[in-house]
């Protein structure tokens with residue numbers, strides 16, 4: 001961080017600021033100029049709030065050089081993190097992982113059948129919501145524990161690790177017992193108390209979706225919350241953000257892939273289903289994500305989308321899912337990765 005102190009600054013104000021920095025364990029190196037003095041801060045500046053520093057009377061401006069996150073920061077952890085989900089590895093130069101399954105678990109038979117279908121298509125993990133965050137309280141809220149147990153049954157017959165959304169602290173124990181990867185949905189990305197509990201109470205891999213109106217840095221700070229509380233196993237998931245565009249459900253921000261890889265060492269996967277909201281767009285978005293370097297895709301699949309309890313419009317039928325994976329495999333080869 002670099003602080004510029006005003007010319008003719010009040011010495012008492014400068015002394016107060018220096019004392020404050022010293023108390024926070026941050027060192028200073030000064031360059032004296034004819035118009036202003038510039039202080040370069042050394043040490044751990046993540047504890048500092050640049051707005052609070054700028055509030056000092058003597059300060060002309062403050063520029064943050066290093067990001068506020070430490071544990072997620074590529075700068076302090078140059079090598080890619082690879083997350084192992086019961087044998088399925090995501091990140092680095094590992095194969096691109098496809099996660100497939102319905103938006104919501106609707107009954108045990110359907111999830112078991114779909115688990116076999118997505119596995120045969122080439123998926124390495126099964127998705128399916130048991131606790132559903134719905135905009136309307138009158139919409140299907142998910143099968144809850146029964147849905148989790150149906151996912152467990154699907155894992156038992158296929159061997160696919162399961163990924164499902166956790167909505168509240170009360171579910172942590174249940175997920176710790178049964179689930180392989182815990183999804184934190186867009187709506188909970190900034191539920192900081194929940195993120196802290198997840199860090200403290202589990203080391204299961206967390207799939208952290210980007211909130212629909214959150215910046216990349218806010219998203220990384222949420223990963224930092226989980227990591228700083230004790231769980232280093234975070235996979236980021238871009239699922240589209242809200243923009244002025246109404247043609248698609250959300251706007252898929254593919255530029256996050258190289259940006260996340262530059263800023264962090266965490267794996268990043270793409271959810272083309274929620275990003276587009278339209279099954280006809282899911283293949284194009286998936287192929288683009290693979291070409292851009294995504295470490296995985298999470299895709300909604302359903303045998304009878306017209307009758308799906310949620311998100312039918314964006315679900316692929318298994319046949320289209322197979323075609324998508326075949327095409328994605330060819331693109332992955334071009335960039336030197338497998339699927």
Ligand code: PEP
Nearest residue numbers: 103185186187209239274
């Ligand atoms: C989901 O995966 O079904 C879901 C609700 O996702 P998001 O939190 O991205 O909306």
Ligand code: MN
Nearest residue numbers: 103300310311
């Ligand atoms: Mn959904």
